[in-house]
Amino acid sequence: MNDKYQASSAVLFIIFNRPDTTEKVFGQIKQARPARLYVAADGPRTDKPGEQLLCEQARNITRQIDWPCEVKTLFRDSNMGCKNAVSSAITWFFENEEEGIVLEDDCLPTDDFFRFCDTMLEKYRHDTRIRHISGCNFQHGKKWGTASYYFSNLTHVWGWAGWRRVWKDYEKELFQYHVNDVRPQLETLFTDRFIVDVWESIFKLVKTGGVDTWDYQLTFLNFFNNSLSVIPNVNLITNIGFGESSTHTNDVNNINANLPVQALGNITHPLYILPQKQADIYTLNADFDIASRWKKYNKPKYKAKRWFKGLFK
Template identity: 60%
Template sequence: MSTTSFYQTRSAVLFVIFNRPDTTFRVFERIKQTRPAKLYIAADGPRSDNPSDQERCMEARSVIEKIDWPCETKTLLRDENLGCKYGVSTAIDWFFDNEQEGIILEDDCLPSNDFFRFCDLMLERYRNDTRIRHITGCNLQYGKKWGSASYYFSNNVHVWGWAAWKRVWQQYDVELASYNENEIEEQFSKVFPEPLLVESWSEIFEKMKRNEIDTWDYQLGIANFFNNGLCVIPNFNLISNIGFGPNGTHTFSETDRNANIVSEDLPDVIVHPKYILPEKQADMSTWNADFHIERRRKSKAKKDGMIKYQLNKLLKHLK
């Protein structure tokens, strides 16, 4: 794409903000470049136990005053803090109460201009294809391309800059109330080929049910798994997460390999995959990195080996 002209999105955009004016203004500038005709801004309220929140939240919300293009603007400005789980999920509820489809950006997800073009194209192409539930701009394959097309399909859901349809969000279950805890491990075993992944996701599910994790996105991923859904992932990274650091909600380490990944240019001509199938190896690569599968597998093998050694030693002694 030319650096002197910017693609103008056809999609409505939801911008979810909180108390980080620095990242908020950077992401807003990218939204401004694409000049959406409809912009929704949802802001969570300040935390009562954080004295700096009031000022920082108000500063972040001043971004609304910088909308200077023809735009239908809607705002949802919370007085009280709902937290990550409810603050974000209710904002997306509100968005899809008003729109059939659209783009969602949080205040730390810096999009390239190509991200908006990609979302527009994918939203239109797969609008009525219920196999496809999610579109992301985030690629965490670190330069590895999957297939010869401009994007591939995944069972993973990435929410660092994404787009979807109301038809998908209607199945979202923030409390995971639809699922029986006694059946979860069995169902995850149908999704994942690796027992350690079954164990990890079962543990996440149980913690979510006990409200030990304050987030909204695991629920979206679990819904995708249990509906055998596909996520569209570009073979070119279109989002840079600029929120890693001490002020991040779940992203604290600035040395994390997912921090500030450079955005790539999307080809002018989009090549579509021939087969509508998930790239299982790409998913396994991501899961291995997220859950340290190889390291845990080696640790388990070593532990099992020690147990076997001790048992054999005991049996010899008994003889």
């Protein structure tokens, strides 16, 4: 008899070519026993020998349904790449569901992750201030407030939940946003010039197709709509995908690789719905190495160069 928490929300499971991590994550999904499961898989790359077999092995793992469950699949025959494959899978999911949970094949959830997502999806279903629910926490033990979660301007996608009402505005090419407008808008969110510099550079990279990803677009969508994300005060997701076979998380020594998880306990809610700016700065400082940028900026030789340039303005 399964005495684990049973998820009430639909789950989208996005897989590709890693049967080892797929099996571990699917094992947790099996424990949660969602009544509706969507599985999306990108196709193998023709220039990668052996990848077709790996993709098929990963897909076979998700066929091991041993609980009452309505299953829908979106298996691609050819490779679409991360940006197109993942974004189209999420679009497909939200075309069928008003809300739900999204897991990729390297994001290993705790039992509490499903309970947390179910609770947040219901509580903030009609609150348009809240546009994203994260399962991961990058505060490395630091807690913000006494509630079970805090609010953030950032959008973490290592195990998350959301609503159709948000995803309907998603556009992978960022057509409605223009490069010249971005920096002033980012400066209303972040006061640190180097944080703005990095986000501006990322925006340009995404806009020009210089990076094959889907998630920054969701981040910018939420930035430019003055949105809040829900972040648990303990980590509920371990990314087990760091390594050479990963598309984006190659560095096994990354501070966020294989983060430990904790028990959530009884869920309590914050009184005030405001972003924890210092929590976001902590995360961005680690991700963007802001402290080193400021240290270099404040070196005497760089100060002298800026002073000299200022003479001719």
